[in-house]
Amino acid sequence: xxxVIVYLLLLKATLTxxxxxxxxPMVRNDFVLRYHALTDRQLNTAVxxxxxxxxxxxxxxxxxxxxxxxxxxxIAGWLAMITPAFLIIPMIRFLGSRAEHPRAKAVTRAVxxxxxxxxxxxxxxxxxxxxxxxxxxxxxxxxxxxxxxxRIDSLWIMLGAALAGLIAFQL
Amino acid sequence: xxxxxxxxxxxxxxxxxxxxxxxGNPGIAVLQREFDRRExxxxxxxxxxxxxxxxxxxxxxxxxxxxxxxxxxxxxxxxIAVLGTTIPASVLVVWLTLAGExxxxxxxxxxxxxxxxxxxxxTMLGAAVLLVRSQCSRSKWVRPLIIAVGAFVLxxxxxxxxxxVIGIAAxxxxxxxxx
Numbered sequence: 376x377x378x379v380i381v382y383l384l385l386l387k388a389t390l391t392x393x394x395x396x397x398x399x400p401m402v403r404n405d406f407v408l409r410y411h412a413l414t415d416r417q418l419n420t421a422v423x424x425x426x427x428x429x430x431x432x433x434x435x436x437x438x439x440x441x442x443x444x445x446x447x448x449x450i451a452g453w454l455a456m457i458t459p460a461f462l463i464i465p466m467i468r469f470l471g472s473r474a475e476h477p478r479a480k481a482v483t484r485a486v487x488x489x490x491x492x493x494x495x496x497x498x499x500x501x502x503x504x505x506x507x508x509x510x511x512x513x514x515x516x517x518x519x520x521x522x523x524x525x526r527i528d529s530l531w532i533m534l535g536a537a538l539a540g541l542i543a544f545q546l
Numbered sequence: 547x548x549x550x551x552x553x554x555x556x557x558x559x560x561x562x563x564x565x566x567x568x569x570g571n572p573g574i575a576v577l578q579r580e581f582d583r584r585e586x587x588x589x590x591x592x593x594x595x596x597x598x599x600x601x602x603x604x605x606x607x608x609x610x611x612x613x614x615x616x617x618x619x620x621x622x623x624x625x626i627a628v629l630g631t632t633i634p635a636s637v638l639v640v641w642l643t644l645a646g647e648x649x650x651x652x653x654x655x656x657x658x659x660x661x662x663x664x665x666x667x668x669t670m671l672g673a674a675v676l677l678v679r680s681q682c683s684r685s686k687w688v689r690p691l692i693i694a695v696g697a698f699v700l701x702x703x704x705x706x707x708x709x710x711v712i713g714i715a716a717x718x719x720x721x722x723x724x725x
Binding site: 387389390391392393394395396397398399400401404416417419420421422423424425426427428429430431432433434435437438441442446449452453456457458459460461462463464466467477478479481482483484485486487488489490491492493494495496497498499501502504505506507510511512514515516517518519520521522523532533535536537539540541543544 | 701
């Protein structure tokens with residue numbers, strides 16, 4: 376896939392989302408369903424790689440770019456991730472206090488909530504690929520509980536999952 | 547307020563990009579502590595950066611870095627803040643992806659990666675729950691829940707594209723404001 380197309384598709388996803396993983400449904404729609412440039416398993420690998428390392432959650436798009444087109448794709452993913460961030464500078468200069476307008480806040484909140492619904496929707500096909508037995512099912516449920524009910528750093532959850540995989544292999 | 551030097555800004559954001567795990571919120575917490583300790587940024591500017599970052603498309607944390615970097619040293623500061631936070635982490639994520647892909651050839655690493663993928667799904671669902679919960683309060687939970695569930699149904703059952711769902715949600719937010 377052409378690296379410019381990779382950049383534009385990832386940019387479309389990042390420009391239309393308002394939190395790190397909220398771009399995932401659009402990424403899946405374009406790269407998995409429309410262009411078949413990725414499998415659900417590869418997309419899941421990208422999400423896991425983004426969660427294990429430091430940095431923002433949206434960094435998984437770098438991994439997506441890499442899986443689609445190697446190092447040039449990773450650079451395209453990185454550019455697509457950072458480009459929207461600079462929109463805040465004109466916003467600070469020209470919007471300022473208007474951002475506190477109730478209607479502007481209501482629209483942002485609604486988009487954020489739609490992102491949550493889309494995230495849950497996108498995780499369904501990924502779950503079909505990831506849940507292969509009782510262990511993986513337990514890991515899904517445990518990580519869901521730890522993420523939503525505790526303040527444990529997600530790095531520890533990933534390390535715990537890796538340890539569970541290691542123990543399962545030894546058994 | 548003392549003016550931050552470009553080298554100091556680079557070091558701070560590079561450190562946050564390489565040592566802070568768990569997404570943007572822990573990163574913002576670390577930066578807030580450092581800005582406060584070094585007296586680089588007023589509370590008002592910090593609050594405006596934080597608020598507008600939520601309205602900026604893409605990764606909120608990177609928008610926050612761009613805004614605070616811009617306050618510290620103009621456009622150069624914004625560039626350094628975003629590059630310093632993302633370049634080392636991006637190199638690491640590519641390496642982790644490569645390790646994940648190659649690891650599929652061996653049974654041991656396949657078992658570990660399988661568990662990591664499952665954890666990835668769990669964290670995505672957990673992130674969705676957290677997003678909804680962050681917008682709910684004891685008295686105001688119906689609207690957030692309806693919008694989130696509605697988006698899920700529109701995407702899953704009606705098969706609408708994410709862009710269409712976001713557009714519908716934005717319209718709902720515009721016309722259906724909370725009293």
